[in-house]
Amino acid sequence: MDKQQRASDIVKLLYKYRKDKVANESNLIKAICSYFDDIKNKDLTNGDMFFLRYMASTIGIPQYFDMLNMFREQDAYTYDNLDDFSCAIADCSLYTSDDVFLHRYQKNILDMFEQNKCNRYFLSATTSFGKTYLVYEIIRKMDYNNILLIFPTLALLAENLEKIFTEKYRWIRDKYKIHTLSDVFSWNDNGNLMIYTPERYLSFLDKNPGKRFNFVFIDEAYKIDNDFLQDGEDRENERDTAYRIATHFALKDNSIDCLFAGPYLNISERVDSSFTNFLNEYSIIPQNYNKYEIVTKKEINIGERKSIEVDGVKISLPFTAKTKRFTSLVRQLLYHKESMIVYCYSKASVEKYTKELIDCLNVNKEITLLCQPLLRHLEGLYSGKGKDWIVTKALKAGIGVHHGLIPKYIQNEIIKLFNNGVLKVIIATTTITEGVNTCAKNMIVLSHKKGNKTLKKFDAQNIEGRAGRFLSHYSGRVFILDSDFCKVLQGEENTINHRHFDKNINKGAIEVDLVKDQFLNIEDRRQKERNAAFRNNIQIPELLDLSFKTISIEDKYYVYSTIERLPQQNLLQIEQLIKQYNSRRICANNGIQQICDIVRPIVKNSDLIFLGDYIRHYPNFCSSLNT
DSSP, X not given: OOHHHHHHHHHHHHHHHHHOHHHHHHHHHHHHHHHHHHHTTSOOOHHHHXXXXXXXXXXXXXXXXXXXXXXXXXXXXXXXXXXXXXHHHHHHXXXXXXXEEOOHHHHHHHHHOOTTSOOEEEEEEXXXXXXXXHHHHHHHHHTOSEEEEEOSSHHHHHHHHHHHTSGGGHHHHHHOEEEOSSXXXXXXXXXXXXXXXHHHHHHHHHHOTTOOOSEEEEOOGGGGSGGGOSSOOSSOOHHHHHHHHHHHHHHSSTTSEEEEEEESOBOOSOTTOHHHHHHHHTTOEEEEETTOOSSEEEEEEOTTOSEEEETTEEEEOOOOSHHHHHHHHHHHHHHTTOOEEEEOSSHHHHXXXXXXXXXXXXXXXXXXXXXXXXXXXXXXTTTTGGGGSHHHHHHHTTEEEEOTTSOHHHHHHHHHHHHTTSOOEEEEOGGGGSSOOOOOSEEEEOOSEETTEEOOHHHHHHHHTTSSOTTTOSEEEEEESOTHHHHHHTSOOOBOOOGGGOTTSOOHHHHGGGSOGGGOOHHHHHHHHHHHHHHHHSOOOHHHHHSOTTSOHHHHHHHHXXXXXXXXXXXXXXXXXXXXXXHHOOOOHHHHHHHHHHHGXXXXXXXXXXXXXXXXXXXXXXXXXXX
16 A cells, blocks of 8 residues: 555544544554654655654654654754644643653643642553553652552562662652661661562561651552463462552552553453442542554565565565474564563473574574673572573573573573673573563464463563564564464453452462451451451461461461471571571571471471472582582
C-alpha cells in the first residue's frame, strides 16, 4: 500500500476518533505508530513532515516525531505555519521539567495527583507505557517527604537504584536519603526514599513500626494473585505471600497516596469481585490503559512457511525441523544486526536451544574480549568448572542465557551487555518478563507454555510486550514458531483476584489474621480460632508475635522455644557466627549447622530443605564459601 493511501486511512481513523474518542483512540495510536515505522527511512517532503508532526501531536505522543531524527539524516524541521506552531505549543504542556517529556497518557495519570486530596490509583497498562518513569514525576510534582517504592525483585530494585544515581535524577539524591536495606540508621522525619522488595519492607516494618510514608508505589501488581505465578508450578509461593502481606501494610493507612501498577491486568466487571473489593477496601481507583500500545507489535506467525518478508527484509526458512528453522531465523536476523529475545518454556528448553545456537555461531572473539570481566568470573566458578557451564559457553558466542536458576547478579550483567549492544541474543524463560527492561527489537516465541502449564493470555501479552521499546523503536516484531501461542493471545482475558477478599480460597495460617470476617470461609474461621487459642496458651513476647509477618505463629513459637532450650555452647556457636559474619563476612560451620537444625522442621521450600540437608552432611561447605 502506498504512502498516500496509508495517510488517507489514518485521516479516516482521525474522523472516527473525533466522533468517539474512547472507542477509537487506541486504534489511532496503533495506526499512526505503524505509519511512522513504515516510512521512517523513506524520502519525505515538507508536507509529509507536517502531516507526521500534526498526527503525533493530535494523538498525544509527539515523541514519535522526535524519534525520526534517530532514523534519518535530514535537516531540522522548521515551523512554517500557524497550525504547526499550535502543535508545538500543545506539546509544551507535556513537559514537566526542562528534560522530562511525557506522552499524553502518562500526563493524564500525573494530573490526577493533586495536593490536599486522597490520591490512590491502580494503573494497568502496556509494557511500553512507562509506568516507573512516571512515578518519579509524581514524586517531583507532589514533593512528598517520605516515599516507599516496592519492587518484586532485586533486579528491578537494582535497576531503579542505578537510574537514581544518574545525572538526570540528581534532584532525587539532593532531596532524599536513599535506603535499600531494612536496617535504617539515618532516618529523618523528612526526606527518605526507601527502595525495597516486599521482604525487605516487612523487615523494615518489624524494626520501625512507627515510621510513616506519604507515598507508596507498588510495582508488578499481578504478584498479588497466586494464579499469575511465573514459574509454571501449581503451588503457593512464599514470595507471593510476602507480596500480599507487604501490600496490606503499605496501603493500610488510607491517607497515604499510592500508585499500584502492573501490565495487562484485567479487573472483573462484577462489582463484588475479589480484586474490586480489594480496591474499594483501600480506596484505590482503577485506571485501565491496557489497549494503549505505545510501541506497536508485528506478529509473524511463521507456521510452515518457507520464507517471510518483514519490513523489506526477506528471511528464508527452507527447513522443516523446528530447531533448524529457529537457528536459521536467528542467523539471518543477526546478519541484519537485529537484537532479539528468544522465549522458551523451561530451563531445559533454554539450554537445548542455546546449545544448538552455539554450534551455529561458534566463538566470537570480539564479543569474548568485550565480556572478559564477566567471563573470567564465570570461568572461576565451581572450582574452575565454570568454563564448562552453558552460560559461559553461550557468552563466548554472543548469547545471553536467562532463567530462574542463574544467580541474579549474573542475570543483571547479561541484561547490561545486551542493552549495551554487546550481546544480540538472549534465550530466556518467563524470568525475562519479570520487570526486566531491554532494548530488544525482536521476540522469537518457541512455545505456548511455561513449565508444564499453558500460558495465560496475560503471560503471552507480557512476552510479546518485550519486543520493541518506546523511544528506541516504533514497532517490535514477534516471530512465532508455535502457532498455539497465537491462540493464547486471542483467548479470553485473565481476571486478577485477591485471595484476602475471596471466600472460596483458604487464607492459611499466615494470612488469615489480616482478613476481615466477611471474607472468611469455614476453614478460615477455624484457622483464625486456632491461631487465637495458640496465642492464649503460650508464652511468647508480643514483639516477636508482631514481627516476622510471613511466618505463622506456631512456627515462630517452635523456633523461639527451641532456641530457649539450646545448651549454652550451641548459643555461643550461633553468636560467634553472627559476629564473624558481621565483621568479616565469614561463615562459621558450627553456627550455620545449628541454625539449619533449628529451622529445618518449619521450612517448606524444597530448595531450602535441600540446601539445609546439604550443609548438615557436608560440613566443609562453609569453608568453601569463605574461600
